Amino acid sequence: MNLGFEIGRLKTGTPPRVNAQTVDFSVMEIQPGDENPLPFSFSTERITQSQLPCYLTYTNGKTHDVIRKNLHRSAMYSGRIVGIGPRYCPSIEDKVVRFSEKTEHQVFVEPEGRDTDEIYLNGISASLPEDVQVEMVHSIKGLENAEVMRFGYAVEYDFAPATQLQPTLETKKVPGLYFAGQLNGTTGYEEAAAQGLMAGINAALKVKGEEPLVLDRAQAYIAVLIDDLVTLDIREPYRMFTSRAEYRLALREDNADLRLTEIGRQIGLVDDNTYHLFQSKAADIQAELKRLQETLLKPTTATLENSENILKTGELKQPTSLADLLKRPELRYEHITQIAPPSETLPSAVREQVEIQIKYDGYIQRQQRQIHQFKRLENFRIPDTFDYTNVQGLKTEAREKLAKIRPASIGQASRLPGVSPADISILTVILHQKRARK
DSSP states (O other), X not given: OTTXXXXXXXXXXXXXXXXXXXXXXXXXXXXXXXXXXXXXXXXXXXXXXXXOOEEEEEOOHHHHHHHHHTGGGOTTTTTSOOSBOOTTSOOHHHHHHHXXXXXXXXXXXXXXXXXXXXXXXXXXXXXXXXXXXHHHXXXXXXXXXXXXXXXXXXXXXXXXXXXXXXXXXXXXXXXXXXXXXXXXXXXXXXXXXXXXXXXXXXXXXXXXXXXXXXXXXXXXXXXXXXXXXXHSOOOSXXXXXXXXXXXXXXXXXXXXXXXXXXXXXXXXXXXHHHHHHHHHHHHHHHHHHHHHHHXXXXXXXXXXXXXXXXXXXXXXXXXXXXXXXXXXXXXXXXXXXXHSOOSSOOOHHHHHHHHHHHHTHHHHHHHHHHHHHHHHHHTSBOOTTOOOTTXXXXXXXXXXXXXXXXXXXXXXXXXXXXXXXXXXXXXXHHHHHHHHHO
């Protein structure tokens, strides 16, 4: 604050935890994990550990009565905590007041781990006193005799609006100082980790005297997260959702390594073994795509006549590539390999990637055209020293927003609230004129 940073207040909360030995799971709805859970890392081939189930129960009228009677004792409702809370995970006090017409709210009963009896009651985050939390928990089906091991609580914390940062997460006021995580007004472990990674990368690159790393919105969800934070002047706890990304057809979990491994390699974060495995996978994908695109199946081929799956999708009247056959919605990659198998069995990740790229080729190409247009605007850089005060025709609101945020590109400027397409057109013309004069 002494350095001149603007500081605000936000709040977050947590639910009570209970002892699994005192919970009656038999009266709750079981919520099993995925049958074939996907690993977080491409270096992990598959999850072999058995999955622990969660359970679902509900609050009820009695629960809501307990909460309403004690709202004056809630830290958030008594005025002791005044910060803005996360929109997408409100406290149970908030839910009962704001959604008073609801007779019940879901409570996900989640084990904290394999080696603990602690159960997390997701959905009833609270800042009520301990005696009220016990009464509230005991009013819920299956939790009538639950022992509370840890009470829920709310905390209020300082944050620095992230419009005070460069897209590298370096502060505009103090060179060499980087902000990441909850300090930037985000909520969630993943969001914090993503920012910590990028701030750490850029701090290291700065110390080494190298160019910073700024990903764009068409490259990664991390980039969407950071661009939203530094551009949109967000004043409530921010969470990253897939729906926030306009190019989410390209930003799929299955192709994260294809999008980002080369970048990781360039900055020294991908070791030799990981990189060689990635190169092998990428080469296999390209080779199989080429084989499917170039291998033609003729209507008279004997193997075709013996393939029930192919015939069910309609007759072949002319030579057709295996890739075009795979585009038929009824066919999967394994049907194609029954007719024309590759020279060796390919890993499942390669097979999946080949099938996705071929089946959704038309949609992916359309998205790539949108990305190309986006890149043109992102690559149209605005000088750091550009003076917006003398640009004729800009609305006052646009001029103020542009001067405050100082966007790095026309693309970023176009995403600023209060900056219209007309403002962007004027700004583009002025910048073109300045370039021409040089």
